[in-house]
Amino acid sequence: MDSSGTRAHSFGQTEINWDKLDKTKFYLVGAGLFTGVTVALYPVSVVKTRLQVASRDTVERNTFSVIRGILRTDGIPGLYRGFGTVITGAIPARIIFLTALETTKVAAFRMVEPFKLSEPTQAAVANGIAGMTASLFSQAVFVPIDVVSQKLMVQGYSGHAKYNGGLDVARKVLKSDGIRGFYRGFGLSVMTYSPSSAVWWASYGSSQRIIWRFLGHGTEPEGAAPSQRTIMLVQATGGIIAGATASFITTPLDTIKTRLQVMGHEKRSTARQVVKGLIADDGWKGLYRGLGPRFFSMSAWGTSMILAYEYLKRLCSIDE
Template identity: 80%
Template sequence: MDSSGARTQSFGQTEINWDKLDKTKFYVVGAGLFTGITVALYPVSVVKTRLQVASKDIADRNAFAVAKGILKADGVPGLYRGFGTVITGAIPARIIFLTTLETTKVATFRMVEPLKLSEPSQAAIANGIAGMMGSLCAQAVFVPVDVVSQKLMVQGYSGYATYNGGVDVVRKVIKADGVRGLYRGFGLSVITYSPSSAVWWASYGSSQRLFWRILGHGAEQKEAPSLGEIVGVQAAGGVVAGATASCITTPLDTIKTRLQVQVMGDENRQNAVRVVKKLVADEGWKGLYRGLGPRFFSMSAWGTSMILAYEYLKRLCAKEE
């Protein structure tokens, strides 16, 4: 039995390998599923971004006050600023991410099998490397989408400029800084999202194995777990992964966001070091954790929803034997 087969049997046949999927169905149905999740959770990203860029003298410094202010000023559409840009860029980015994730995961499991590590350790290494590689490959699409959507999220807020949609943002960014302006914060995005993705998938893979052991579905278990157990373990793994990743990477995300929403053409624009110094001088080290609450909720909720949808998608798109 190959390594992927061995690990599938070892925790109750709950994983479906990449080679067993109908890829066309996987991509088409997946686009619809993940778009739906994005619709549900997008407002949290808007609130988190506004918290991270708020000036020191802004009064509404908690998530509820920011959300209330957005609703009062712009209604529900205000919570979806930049949504069109995100959806347009998210589909190709997710195709790149998921393809890289799954193919790298299979290859890495085969590489670590001879090391005879424990199953949670193998899962952490394989999932972590796969998550990091998936994020690295997807950044070419994600970063310009981030730059444009975040400028739309904060427009008119705390002194930031206003735009007439995503196309207007792209036009003005290129006019001011050239194409490289769309990749502002690219290095920090790679530093933020790649470790975040690695930590998320490593935490998810290892915690899932640990939960299966607690439930008695170890290597010698022959009886497959129920659907309820599968969903419960996957959801719990998503929460653990989201909590771990958000706590580790929020400071980098705060710095990246502030860099990406700075005014174009401003001679006083700051680099990463100056952003850190200003935040620490104004608020102490806790300033680097601006938006931790919404980011924690977003990563946990998004991660849990995403992984449940993703695992369901894989079951739905599995080829018939």
């Protein structure tokens, strides 16, 4: 194992490098694990998206009123609008993301090693580079899925059109805007998700090492290994810290991107006009619409994802 792997173990972690994974098992088991996590957390994305597109005269403008409204009109299925579209596109997007993340992380650790940075800083830089690169690669698949799913999430809400499923959305987008209609907000998606991914992975990588040092691990490379429960608690705490940091920094861009993506052909606006509208309605806090659900989503998703991800890597490691 390379030096980055050795360092990871000295901090009580169980990081497993890309070359130590059974790739076929990693992708197959990973698809199942992350589908399960998506099922559990998808309703939060629906609520967050509706809050971000609410107009000034919309009655349901807080989290609980949105949930009540969805349950009243559509029941539990309403919380899963667009889910089929998301899960269809999420699997290839996730494969691209994880492959790019793991391969880039190894290269990034080697790249920053000569700079002799502190452990948390080195982890933040390497993980941040890997997270941003992985997000850039996966956006080409994810953005069209995002456009279709978000239109389904908000259909019939706050004056938005209704559709007969994902294929109906795709046909109408193609008819009104052509292929580029599937990439509305692509620039903002890249500007939102790539920095968000970079911040998330950088925060996760550095916070873990800080926590391990606080717990007394890492000062003695040959010290007793922590229990699996401790490892999972540290990873979960790192996921919460990463989610809080990333959601606060990137929510304004996410709100603008969401509004651009769900607008109909006749209501097309620029990013500047969207910002002006949000500020006119609610002042600068309008840019943070849906911050609560987004923070919860990113923290819950991040914590669940990282625990599933680390478990997946342990499960798929090649025995030597």
